[in-house]
Each structure stands twice: as structure tokens, then as C-alpha cells.
Amino acid sequence: xxxxxxxxxxxxxxxxxxxxxxxxxxxxxxIIGSNFSEYLCPYDPxxxxxxxxxxxxxFAHPFGTDRYGRDMLSRVIVGSKxxxxxxxxxxxxxxxxxxxxGVFCAWSGKWVDTVLMRISDMFLAFPGLVFALAVxxxxxxxxxxxxxxxxxxxxxxxxRIARSQTLAQKEAVYLRAxxxxxxxxxxxIFKHILPNIFGPILVTAMLDIGTMMMELAGLxxxxxxxxxxxxxxxxMMSDTRNLLTTHPWVTLAPGYAIFVSVMIFNxxxxxxxxxxxxxxxxxxx
Amino acid sequence: xxxxxxxxxxxxxxxxxxxxxxxxAMMRAAGSDVVTQMYTNRGAEVSQExxxxxxxxxxxxxxxxxxxxxxxxxxxxxxxxxxYVSGNPVxxxxxxxxxxxxxxxxxSILMTVVISIPLGILAAVNHGRVxxxxxxxxxxxxxxxxxxxxxxxxxxxxxxxxxWLPVICEGVTLKSVLMPALTLAISMSAKYMRQVRATVLxxxxxxxxxxxxxxxxxxxxxxxxxxxxxSMLTIITLLALSIGSLLGGTAIIExxxxxxxxxxxxxxxxxxxxxxxxxxxxxxxxxxYVLVNLVTDLLYHQLDPRIRLGVVKG
Numbered sequence: 001x002x003x004x005x006x007x008x009x010x011x012x013x014x015x016x017x018x019x020x021x022x023x024x025x026x027x028x029x030x031i032i033g034s035n036f037s038e039y040l041c042p043y044d045p046x047x048x049x050x051x052x053x054x055x056x057x058x059f060a061h062p063f064g065t066d067r068y069g070r071d072m073l074s075r076v077i078v079g080s081k082x083x084x085x086x087x088x089x090x091x092x093x094x095x096x097x098x099x100x101x102g103v104f105c106a107w108s109g110k111w112v113d114t115v116l117m118r119i120s121d122m123f124l125a126f127p128g129l130v131f132a133l134a135v136x137x138x139x140x141x142x143x144x145x146x147x148x149x150x151x152x153x154x155x156x157x158x159x160r161i162a163r164s165q166t167l168a169q170k171e172a173v174y175l176r177a178x179x180x181x182x183x184x185x186x187x188x189i190f191k192h193i194l195p196n197i198f199g200p201i202l203v204t205a206m207l208d209i210g211t212m213m214m215e216l217a218g219l220x221x222x223x224x225x226x227x228x229x230x231x232x233x234x235x236m237m238s239d240t241r242n243l244l245t246t247h248p249w250v251t252l253a254p255g256y257a258i259f260v261s262v263m264i265f266n267x268x269x270x271x272x273x274x275x276x277x278x279x280x281x282x283x284x285x
Numbered sequence: 286x287x288x289x290x291x292x293x294x295x296x297x298x299x300x301x302x303x304x305x306x307x308x309x310a311m312m313r314a315a316g317s318d319v320v321t322q323m324y325t326n327r328g329a330e331v332s333q334e335x336x337x338x339x340x341x342x343x344x345x346x347x348x349x350x351x352x353x354x355x356x357x358x359x360x361x362x363x364x365x366x367x368x369y370v371s372g373n374p375v376x377x378x379x380x381x382x383x384x385x386x387x388x389x390x391x392x393s394i395l396m397t398v399v400i401s402i403p404l405g406i407l408a409a410v411n412h413g414r415v416x417x418x419x420x421x422x423x424x425x426x427x428x429x430x431x432x433x434x435x436x437x438x439x440x441x442x443x444x445x446x447x448x449w450l451p452v453i454c455e456g457v458t459l460k461s462v463l464m465p466a467l468t469l470a471i472s473m474s475a476k477y478m479r480q481v482r483a484t485v486l487x488x489x490x491x492x493x494x495x496x497x498x499x500x501x502x503x504x505x506x507x508x509x510x511x512x513x514x515x516s517m518l519t520i521i522t523l524l525a526l527s528i529g530s531l532l533g534g535t536a537i538i539e540x541x542x543x544x545x546x547x548x549x550x551x552x553x554x555x556x557x558x559x560x561x562x563x564x565x566x567x568x569x570x571x572x573x574y575v576l577v578n579l580v581t582d583l584l585y586h587q588l589d590p591r592i593r594l595g596v597v598k599g
Contacts, residue, residue: 122303124574214431218537221433222552237433241541248441255434263429 016275023268030261031088034080041074046229064249066240072250076257079231082143084261087213090147090154095205097151098158103189103197105159106166117163120156143232146216146225154212161204165197199276206269210262217258233258290579297575301568308567309353309560356564366561368554375561379550379569386546389469389539390531392462394524396470397477402520404474405481406513412486420478427475436468436541465542469535473527480523484516522581529577 033040048070064072101120105113169175169192178192217234219225226232228239233254244251347355359366365375408420430438443450443464450464488494489512497507532547539548547566554562 118299119303122300122307210429217431218433222537222540234431234433237437241437244437244441245445248445251437252434252441255431255437258431258434259429262431263425266425266429 016271019267019271020275023264023271026264027268030080030264031084033077034084037077037081041071041077043071043074046070046231064247064253066243066250072253075231075236076233076253079233079236079254079257080261082226082230082232083213083217083234083258086143086147086216087209090150090212090216091205091209093147094151094155094208095158095201098155099162099194099197099201101155102159102162102164103166103193106163106170107185107189113163116159120159123153124156143216143220143226143230146219149219149224150212150215154208158201158204161200162197165200166193169193169196203269203273203276206272207266209265209269213258213262213265290583293575293579293582297572300575301571304567304571305357305564306353308563309356310349356561360564360568365565368559368562370557370559375565378562379547379565382545382547382550385544386532386539386548388462389465389535389544389546390528392466393469393473393531394528396466397473397527398524400470401474401477402481405478406485406508408478408482409485409489410508412489417482421482424475424478427471428479430472430475432468432472432535433537433541435471436465436538439464439468439471461542462544465538465544468538468542469531477520477523481516481520484519485512488512488516518584521584525577525581525584529573532573 066072066075101116105116175188175192178188183191216225217232217237220232220234221238223235223238226235228235236254237251240247240250356366365379367374368378371378404420408417411417451461494507494512497511498504536548536552538544539546540552543549547569550562551566553559554566
């Protein structure tokens with residue numbers, strides 16, 4: 001493949017910035033919207049209206065109503081708060097926790113490193129949803145527990161990335177120079193290591209938002225996350241899955257909501273990855 | 286080589302001990318156990334004496350550590366205990382559910398290979414053109430669809446609208462495996478297509494391809510004889526990892542389609558707090574994890590002469 005010219009590189013870079021702006025704004029809108037979701041929905045999402053149950057899509061109820069006559073559009077809007085907020089909280093937690101463990105391992109080395117890495121191996125050996133199933137069952141369901149369960153199995157990934165990145169930085173010449181010029185441990189970590197390992201971790205976290213959103217919804221779907229009257233996309237789908245044959249819109253509406261949100265966060269993640277990729281960075285001329 | 290394999294099996298021991306202990310501790314911390322869960326489900330009010338008697342019968346009244354070592358020694362002598370709920374031996378219950386999961390795994394991997402590899406190669410060859418964009422767009426959509434949503438959409442389309450397939454699996458048959466397998470294959474293909482495309486593209490950009498082209502070797506020959514052969518390494522590794530997670534039974538898909546496999550067994554056991562079954566499941570998962578990693582490594586050795594030479598020397 002031929003080397004891109006400066007002109008095409010510029011074009012590529014501008015293109016990236018536009019993408020970043022579009023998906024950034026979309027994601028932000030989604031987060032803000034979910035924060036104020038109570039004010040955005042046309043009906044009370046918990047109000048039952050049995051006379052109007054299982055109504056098909058209409059102008060008054062764009063997504064129809066469920067078997068208790070609750071407006072699906074309102075429930076989907078309110079559900080965004082549970083789904084999006086829990087996901088962001090989860091990703092933020094595992095990113096911070098994993099990074100701390102990883103940096104700590106790499107920095108202290110020796111037996112601390114070995115022990116912590118074996119522990120993270122153990123959590124990794126317990127694949128995905130299965131571990132989450134067990135934890136959620138133990139703690140008895142509820143969104144918080146689903147978050148704890150997913151956090152328990154997802155942090156090792158971040159710990160490994162942070163550890164390998166820190167190990168690479170630890171041997172770098174600039175770090176020795178900084179140490180020789182008298183910087184203490186904390187200064188070295190906060191001022192030199194963290195900013196340098198931030199990129200790969202951020203990309204992993206951004207790309208994880210979509211996955212985690214689906215996993216959380218999956219847990220709720222199995223009845224191990226949010227419990228019914230609470231509006232949450234996964235549990236709404238499992239709650240109404242008997243209606244699929246006769247009233248498909250009720251079951252499928254929350255699914256589309258998950259799909260759209262995951263899509264937006266995935267696109268944002270992809271763009272951030274391209275943006276931080278050194279191959280897409282033009283040398284300053 | 287032999288030494289290497291043995292070493293990897295020895296690694297299994299601490300992982301197994303850690304995991305089984307962890308799951309044991311978690312299940313005991315749950316508060317409610319199988320006895321209370323069973324009576325709650327039946328809706329019967331029973332006296333504390335009955336509950337205590339049943340607990341003593343199952344050995345649930347002993348200290349937790351004693352229970353764990355009891356289970357461990359049983360396990361080492363090949364006895365995994367009996368299910369608290371059905372009373373049947375755990376081992377045979379587990380084995381009886383395996384064929385269903387194996388069939389589902391095989392079918393969904395087969396479908397994934399058939400869908401994702403040709404499409405990924407097609408996208409890579411047409412890099413930057415409409416076909417590529419279209420295929421990437423499809424894989425993007427597939428990546429954002431949770432598998433239970435795909436399951437619902439397929440049910441809605443194939444069973445309800447078109448009436449081709451049964452909504453719920455009736456026994457382990459080839460006809461009823463189609464829908465769950467297709468659901469899993471759609472989610473996995475979206476991921477693999479991208480990876481196949483990236484791998485093939487990387488290979489296509491290597492100098493030897495340019496050299497072969499310059500020598501006048503036909504593009505199709507380069508593609509099939511060199512590029513795809515060397516891309517297979519990465520692709521097979523990825524597939525091996527997926528087989529591992531599928532063998533664990535996909536809890537969600539198996540319960541949606543009522544597919545009587547290992548994943549559904551585990552979900553049911555968790556809901557009933559049927560500890561022996563859960564323990565068996567956890568052991569199974571850990572074994573798969575280590576085996577899959579081992580097989581992947583061995584495949585690497587087989588497929589990449591550079592790694593193989595390294596082992597012979599070391």
C-alpha cells in the first residue's frame with residue numbers, strides 16, 4: 001500500500017475530528033437525556049391502565065403499551081437511566097480498579113506481582129456471564145449486584161493492560177532520568193507513568209461500554225439484574241417475552257433501545273481508538 | 286513438548302482449588318440454601334425442625350470449611366456427590382446434558398466459519414470499496430445486537446412470521462438446534478468477520494505479496510496459497526477461544542430456547558441453590574479454560590514454525 005500523502009492524512013484527520021464530534025455529542029445527549037429521563041417521557045412509566053393494555057403502536061403510544069397498559073415509550077426512556085448509568089459506573093470502576101492493581105503489580109514486582117496476577121488469572125478462568133450468574137445469585141439480584149458481578153470478572157483485563165504498559169515505561173530512559181533528578185515514587189507514577197499508559201486503557205474502556213451494556217442487560221434478562229417493576233431494558237424484554245407471538249412491539253422496543261445505545265458508544269469507542277492510534281497521527285512539520 | 290503439556294496441566298491445580306473454593310464460599314454466603322429455596326418454591330409452610338432435619342441430612346449444618354474439604358476429597362476419589370434437588374448423581378446428570386451443548390457448539394462454530402471467513406476475505410480483497418463498506422456496516426450492526434435480542438428477532442421472523450422453525454426446542458434434534466445456533470453464529474460472525482478482514486488485510490500488505498505480484502504470480506494463487514494460509518493461524522486461535530466459551534453453555538441462549546444443555550442446567554442449579562451441580566459446573570468451566578489455552582498454544586506450535594523451533598531448543 002502506498003504511503004498516504006500529507007494531503008490525504010490531513011483529510012483523514014479532519015474526518016476523524018468530525019466523527020469524534022458527532023459521536024461524542026450523540027453519546028453526551030444520550031447520557032444527559034437519560035439523566036433527565038423522568039421529564040422526557042410522555043406518560044408515567046409505572047402507571048397501569050388495564051383498559052388500554054397491549055395496545056399496538058399508534059400516534060398516542062409510538063411503541064404501544066405492555067400487558068398492564070403502561071406506555072412502552074415512557075418505559076424505554078426511563079429504562080435508559082438504569083442501563084446507561086449502571087454501565088458507565090461499572091466501566092469507570094473497573095478501569096480505575098484494574099489500573100491501580102496493574103500499576104501496583106508492575107511497580108512493586110516480586111511476590112506481590114505474582115500473587116495478584118495469579119488471582120487475576122483465577123478470575124479470568126471463570127468466563128464472563130457464568131461468574132456473574134454466580135455472584136448475582138449469591139447477592140440476590142438487583143442492578144447493584146449485577147454491577148458487582150460484572151466488575152469482579154472484568155477488572156483483570158485492565159490490570160493486565162496497565163501492568164504490561166507500566167513495565168514497558170518503567171525501563172524507559174526518561175523515567176530513569178526523572179528518578180535520577182530526584183522525583184519520588186508518587187510523582188513518577190502520577191506525572192510520568194499514568195499519562196503515558198492512559199491511551200490504551202481509555203480505548204479499552206470506551207470499547208467496553210457497549211459490551212458491558214449488553215452484558216448487564218443479559219444478566220437482567222436472566223432475572224439476575226434489575227427486578228421487574230423497575231424499568232430496565234434487559235428485564236423489560238424478559239418480562240414481556242411471552243407477548244412476542246401476539247404483541248411483538250412490546251418485547252422488541254427495549255431491544256432496539258439497547259441496540260441504538262450500544263451502537264453509539266461503539267462508534268465513539270472506535271473513533272477514539274483511531275484518534276489515539278499513532279499511525280493516524282501526522283508528524284508536525 | 287511433553288514436559289510443556291504436563292506443566293500446563295499442573296497449572297490447572299491452583300486455579301481449580303481457587304475457583305472451587307471461591308464458588309463454595311460465594312454460594313454459602315448467599316443466605317438462603319437449597320432447603321429454604323425448595324420449601325419457598327412449593328409454597329409450603331414448614332416448621333423449623335423439618336428444615337433443620339433436612340439440612341442435617343444434606344450435611345448443610347456443618348461448618349463451611351468441613352463441607353468444602355468433604356466435597357474436595359469426594360471429588361478426588363471421583364465422587365461428585367448427588368444433586369440436592371433431584372437426588373441423582375451429579376456426574377451422570379452433567380454428562381447427560383453435555384451432548385446438547387456439544388451439538389450447539391459444533392453447529393454454531395460451523396455456521397460462524399461458513400459466514401465469517403468468506404465474507405471477511407471478500408471484504409479484505411475489496412478493501413475500501415462498496416462491498417467492504419457494506420460488510421463492515423453489517424458487522425458493526427451485528428456487534429451492537431445483544432444475543433438475546435437476536436434470538437427474539439429470529440423467533441419473530443423465522444417461527445412466528447414464516448413458521449419455518451419451532452419457537453421452542455423440542456428435544457435435541459437437528460431442526461431445533463438451527464435457531465439457537467444461528468443466533469450465536471450471527472453474534473460471533475459479526476466479530477470474526479472484522480478480525481478475518483483485518484488479518485487478511487495485514488497479510489496482503491506484506492512485502493512478499495508485492496514480490497509475488499511482481500514475479501507475475503496470479504492474484505488468486507497468492508491469495509489462496511499464501512495469504513489465507515498464513516492468516517489461518519490468527520483465525521484458528523480466535524475460534525478456539527470461542528469454542529471454550531460455547532462449551533460452557535451459553536446460559537442466556539440455552540434458557541431462551543429451552544435448549545437442554547449445560548448452561549441451562551447451571552442457571553437452574555443457581556436458582557435452586559443446588560450446590561453440588563454448581564460446583565461441578567465451575568470445575569468444568571475451569572478445565573475448559575485451561576484446555577482451550579493449551580490447545581491454542583499447541584496449534585500455534587503446529588502452525589508457526591518459528592515458535593516450534595523455539596520449543597525444540599528450549
